[in-house]
Amino acid sequence: IIAIDPLPGARERALEFGADFALDPAAPDFAEQVRAATAGQGLDFAFDCAGVPAVREQAASVLGREGSLILVGITPKPLTITEGLTFNYMMKQVRGHYGATPEGVTELVQLASNGRLDLAPSITDHIPLAEAADAVNRLENKIGDPIRLILVP
Template sequence: MSAHGPALRQYTIAREATLLPIPDDLPFDQAAIIPAAVSTPYAAIVGTGAVRPAQAVGIWGAGGLGAHAVRLARMVGAAPVIAVDPLPSARERALVFGAVFALDPLAPDFAEAVREATAGRGLDVAFDFAGVGAARAQAASVLGPFGSLVLAGLTPEPVTIADSIGFCFNINQVRGHYGSEPEHVEQLVGLASAGRIDLAPSITAHVPLAEAAEAVARLENKVGDPIRLVLTP
């Protein structure tokens, strides 16, 4: 969020083509977090990752994007959903949000834990929402045959494939991902309105617009481990 961006203004002008009606049964604050926070992981899961029911999915980073990815992966039928995060609080939240397993990437038995969780086959799709080179390398190392690594977190760090022969033998893939399309937002509005996904737990707090700078600092520094803060006029 930029200090001069429309998200930090009480009023702004938008083109009609960029707007979407909000159903009466969908609270405005929940609708407000759909673009980016929810639509990016949704597009990564149903689009770039093309996750299908019963596929084993790993999600690196259970923060603002990854926490929603856990819920969305579960919603589309992924099984098991494995969250990976070094923060105990983030792992606990991922379990509440529907992850079957929540693993510490620094644990010495991490790879074995993934094998056990997936009955030895490895991950069908791994998502990097952390934007960390080490997370990407670790995710690639536990892919199963025909498995894909989706780069949803942004970082200038290079992608490293430690075992390129094994990667090729298993016909693995690395797929880039960025943002979402208008239809993803529209679909999510419909899903949230229909009760298929409840976004209320994603709103950590409502913050007055005058305290926007403090809210941004809370997000950047993970004060209180927030998912999303909604600014109110």
């Protein structure tokens, strides 16, 4: 598992949560680092959770043969793949993902209820519902390096 994030704190957390590698997408040798981490094969799957065109383009470029780019982050901007022939030759794929199924949510709740999934480390803070605007501001501007903020009624 290779976590990719421009924020050093997020990369550190990814390693604490079990990632094998945590890379900075702005590193000049980023593609070489991905190749080294995958023994030259490239990524089997890349999940774009940011919804940023540059992220998608970079992710598509480091996919391996038959690799899939999974679009999780939502944006109204069009999807552009500039690889052209290489994308086709390597039989890469793009797949969209929009939310979770009710069955998936039920499974997550059961895993958490049974102590098999600990979500506590991903919760940065609990905030009163009346301060929702402040919570959104904290997330948007990465104030305090938040992961998840829980609104409490």
